[in-house]
Amino acid sequence: MPLVRISVDGGWSRERLGKLSDAIHRALVDAAKAPAEGKFQIVTEHAAGGIVHPPAFQGIPKTDGIVIVQITMNAGRAPEVKRGLYAALAANCLEAAGVEPDDLVVSLVEVPKENWSWGRGVMTYAPE
Amino acid sequence: MPLVRISVDGGWSRERLGKLSDAIHRALVDAAKAPAEGKFQIVTEHAAGGIVHPPAFQGIPKTDGIVIVQITMNAGRAPEVKRGLYAALAANCLEAAGVEPDDLVVSLVEVPKENWSWGRGVMTYAPE
Amino acid sequence: MPLVRISVDGGWSRERLGKLSDAIHRALVDAAKAPAEGKFQIVTEHAAGGIVHPPAFQGIPKTDGIVIVQITMNAGRAPEVKRGLYAALAANCLEAAGVEPDDLVVSLVEVPKENWSWGRGVMTYAPE
Secondary structure, three states: OOOOOOOOEEOOOHHHHHHHHHHHHHHHHHHOOOOOOEEEEEEEEEEOOOOEEEEEEOEEEOOOOOOOEEEEEEOOHHHHHHHHHHHHHHOOOOOOOOOOOHHHHEEEEEEEEEEEEEEOOOOOOOOO | OOOEEEEOOOOHHHHHHHHHHHHHHHHHHHHHHHOOOOEEEEEEEEEEOOOOOOOOOOEEEEOOEEEEEEEEEEEEHHHHHHHHHHHHHHHHHHHHHOOOOHHEEEEEEEEEEEEEEEEOOOOOOOOO | OOOOEEEEEEOOOOOHHHHHHHHHHHHHHHOOOOOOOEEEEEEEEEEOOEEOOOOOOEEEOOOOOOOOEEEEEEEOHHHHHHHHHHHHHHHHHHHOOOOOOOHHEEEEEEEEHEEEEEEOOOOOOOOO
């Protein structure tokens, strides 16, 4: 049930984007118990200049290979779970799509369960 | 005063996108008392592969006609109001733009009123 | 550490977009104590019809020169700080990029510090 926005610079192949997409979803399932069937992502390749980033932040270099992942998900995961999610995202994106862990930025936005409708005009997690 | 991000696959006509936009705004006004004059939306037609979705989620099929609506709005609406909003969104999008209710995904992100400036560099809902 | 999404209509020059980007970041640093080195932005020029806005909202006119800025940032800033941020954003965007203050819309989304990983798969603000 997370909704994931993935932003990269232009020039990625469809194949590599697919691997990135899978890698991110797998991390959510394995580390944060997101439902395996709930792979909803909005993947955007940005025009030149579309992603603005510094050369480094907090001592970690950033390149034009940067990947920004913003995840809207249900509130309630413990800090240890979030820590495990960040680690899994970095490991998976490196292994599957060659994303440098330095270049992976993750932002979580948490919402209550009543804030989703996954179809049919129904509040999915509290339908009646 | 909501800010609405609407994501669809490519290939929609301008006319149908306009109807979708109107249908979504009308649901917010009618079911969630959003101000009628406050129609602010960011509508994006995504490149092929830009919206990643499963064939079904929680038993509800999803097609490439999927419409993802993420609404940033003021906190404080009761669950019944949100339920009514989901229902109105689904009914309106079907009627006006032929969107299958199965294909309509809605995500709400709630913020306090002080988190908006609707112009002139002023905190709109608590200006002084 | 904020993540900033900036949306404009098409037709801006690269130079003017760069000035807008700088102006917005400077306001965050000066008025909201965001780290100077943490300039992370996703800047999107939308296709015609991509930004839907009314002719006016709450008595403030809106034109196709509209700039929508959605900032995800750490929670905890006082209302006075947010007020100062809105004012600084409007002043800077006018001065540097000629954006009418009427046309500047700002939306803040606040998250806890544990909701960020700025690289290396680590929870940046609470690493262990």
